[in-house]
Amino acid sequence: MKLTVGFIAVALLFVILAAVVAMSLVLKVTAPPPPAASVAIALEDLRFTPNRIDARVGVPVTLLLTNRGLERHDLSFPARHMPGLRGVEAILEPGETRTVTLTFDRPGTHAFICTLPGHAASGMTGAAYVIP
Ligand SMILES: [Cu+2]
Numbered sequence: 001m002k003l004t005v006g007f008i009a010v011a012l013l014f015v016i017l018a019a020v021v022a023m024s025l026v027l028k029v030t031a032p033p034p035p036a037a038s039v040a041i042a043l044e045d046l047r048f049t050p051n052r053i054d055a056r057v058g059v060p061v062t063l064l065l066t067n068r069g070l071e072r073h074d075l076s077f078p079a080r081h082m083p084g085l086r087g088v089e090a091i092l093e094p095g096e097t098r099t100v101t102l103t104f105d106r107p108g109t110h111a112f113i114c115t116l117p118g119h120a121a122s123g124m125t126g127a128a129y130v131i132p
Contacts, residue, residue: 038062041126043092045069046119048112051126055104063100067092073124075100076115091116104130 041063042049055061067073072091092098104110110128113120 038064040064040066041075043067043069043073043075043114043124045071046114046122046124048075048114048124048126053112053126053128055102055128055130057104057107057130057132060101060103063102064097065092065100066097067094070094072116073114073119074116075112077110077112077128078115102128104128106130107132 037060039050039053039061041051041053043065046069053061053063063075065075072093074091090098107130110130112126112128114124
């Protein structure tokens, strides 16, 4: 009888341990990637590399923009009023570098483009993925 109770206790402990391990694996898989404090983005001819910014509402993100192309480019969030974006719209000449710090005030997917004629239409687009 004593042996059986001991066996049940060990089995129960094992089941609980397995559940904890399984839960931590699930949490690991479903957790969003931690937003980087800074992102280096190359503005090349007709594309942003990378064309993704991961951010969290209220947490500043620094963009290190470099124009590695042969043409002039910019990075602009056309659909949003973002006071922190002042200056981003200014055009970067080939070889020019600029650092911009943004703080997003709303979660969601916020598209950005290069506003020079024809560039966005040719695929020079990207998005900021902002989590709460
Ligand atoms: Cu461009």
